Amino acid sequence: STRNVLSDGTKIEDLIKVDTREVQMRALSDHEIYDLEMQRVFGHSWLLLGHETEIPAENDFIVRDMGSDSVIVARGKNDQISVSLNVCPHRGMKISTVDAGNTPIHKCIYHGWAFRPNGDFLASPVEKECMHGTMMSKAELSLEQARVTLYGGLIFATWDHEGESFEDFLGDAKWYFDILFQRSDKGLEVLGPPQRFVVRANWKTAGEQSAADGFHTLTLHRWLGEVGNYAKSGQEGGADLSPEMIGVEVSSPHGHALRCIDLGRKIRKLTGLDPDVLSVDQKLDALPPPGVTREMVPQLKRKLSEDQLKVLVSMPPQVGGIFPNVLFAFVYIPQSDGTVLGLTLLHAYVPKGPDQLEFVNWVLAEKDTPQELKEKMLRQSIQLFGTSGMVEQDDSDTWPHMTTAAKGARGRKSTLKYQAVYATGAPEGWPGPGIVNEGFTKDDTQWHWWLHWHELMLANA
Ligand code: FES
Ligand code: FE
CATH class of the missing domain: 3.90.380.10 (Naphthalene 1,2-dioxygenase Alpha Subunit; Chain A, domain 1)
Structure with a gap:
């Protein structure tokens, strides 16, 4: 959204009065402001998701949130930690509905599309019978990836792939x-x-x-x-x-x-x-x-x-x-x-x-x-x-x-x-x-x- 004015005419700019150091109290409950900050603050910041010792073994995973989005934080091959949007690209079902576990394959319970711990699309169960070569490429069907960094073992991720490095953020x-x-x-x-x-x-x-x-x-x-x-x-x-x-x-x-x-x-x-x-x-x-x-x-x-x-x-x-x-x-x-x-x-x-x-x-x-x-x-x-x-x-x-x-x-x-x-x-x-x-x-x-x-x-x- 490029909107800088709320529906009642209040400007985002005026939510804070810099010279008198005041913050409009509505910022603590307003749903319009909330929706904007999910995009503008949580969509652009590095967010803490957990610590790598929560997922010590290959295929371990935890389910956490980045702002209003659920994500799967998983340890895949070569100790690579990935953060994937926990939304099935098929019809939008939440792929992992548990808090934590270990699995080499994350399978959507709705129609069974399956993904690797790093979010790569693996297969759909009835591809041959059902799809007849009409499927998009595997890359297009894989789970959206956040940018991930480890700092002292802490797992941080951001959706802003072009944004500042974690070092610059700190x-x-x-x-x-x-x-x-x-x-x-x-x-x-x-x-x-x-x-x-x-x-x-x-x-x-x-x-x-x-x-x-x-x-x-x-x-x-x-x-x-x-x-x-x-x-x-x-x-x-x-x-x-x-x-x-x-x-x-x-x-x-x-x-x-x-x-x-x-x-x-x-x-x-x-x-x-x-x-x-x-x-x-x-x-x-x-x-x-x-x-x-x-x-x-x-x-x-x-x-x-x-x-x-x-x-x-x-x-x-x-x-x-x-x-x-x-x-x-x-x-x-x-x-x-x-x-x-x-x-x-x-x-x-x-x-x-x-x-x-x-x-x-x-x-x-x-x-x-x-x-x-x-x-x-x-x-x-x-x-x-x-x-x-x-x-x-x-x-x-x-x-x-x-x-x-x-x-x-x-x-x-x-x-x-x-x-x-x-x-x-x-x-x-x-x-x-x-x-x-x-x-x-x-x-x-x-x-x-x-x-x-x-x-x-x-x-x-
Ligand atoms: Fe996930 Fe259909 S919604 S397989
Ligand atoms: Fe306190």
Whole structure:
């Protein structure tokens, strides 16, 4: 569609007021906007579909979504991973109707047309009797292919075959993402299949929050500071979560976002020493990153630059987003025995209509992480995050309310207001690239998220 005006006359351009930093609330529920963003945002972005360790063997496959389209993600010959549109070219039946499996042949249940894991058309069961040489070429009957890339084993795909490379898509944020996803010899693996559950909310309520909204922790997740281990781990009185709000935030012209949170307090508590006097090695020894044991530390040193290591041990990226709909969390969770347990998680918020999203939650660990630690990480993740997790039940309770509010006759005319946007700049000597701001968490990252959404909505018309 080349339309830049909605049916009531509103211009797409006016959905965002750049000078006052406002977003028209109707964007969180409007079906016309939703249809356009499926083409303009999800049709042109690199989308997270899963991790290659979900399909370790030849002919393994998983069924996932790219925006509003179902796709088959399969491992074929020579370890080639393909992403095929899950629509039969015959009469449009969904070819794979299960979530995952292993098969050398994907056969459509309607009339039996059959396809290879890489989407190649194989045969139709009654070709001789039925077709009499009237069939199109095999290439024309094969499944539509998305462009695929693997990054730290994560499977990303896009329908935009001419668009930017994955590297360009990550841009400056890659330097930071490499610290998380490319830091060990064998890389990450999934700890079981992802949890998947539906939330009655527009995907952008979750997508925007994933662009490093730190501020809400103080109110929505306030209980974290009042009960349990966070409270115990704090200074006397416990409840103050605000030290966790201080760090470095990285915004990106591509809408990616990172919150790098100061580890100093935790390291001080664990060692009793001033973190400023500790070397990189001493910090790694005191508090290795999530899923990394002391034995694995040499791997970090091989894979990461000195500057990346410095960031990892002092102000590591802990939460943030990959545009448009992914959240990552590489967090350090205080335990009752005074130790800290690191968790590694990824979420995708898959749009399922203007009022619905599917929350897909992967729990990950380094392949080399000892089994016992993996189990601890999995258990703690399930307790805190995802479907059953205490923390993210808070978040997924707010998103539906915002979506409903955006449908109200008055509500839809309201705006979202981005107030805390001001550049503080990078701390002195900060080695990483990007739009960097230090200090207390603010709205810069989320505002950049919206700006990129707006840019795609206009550019891909
Ligand atoms: Fe798939 Fe006919 S719709 S074989
Ligand atoms: Fe939250």
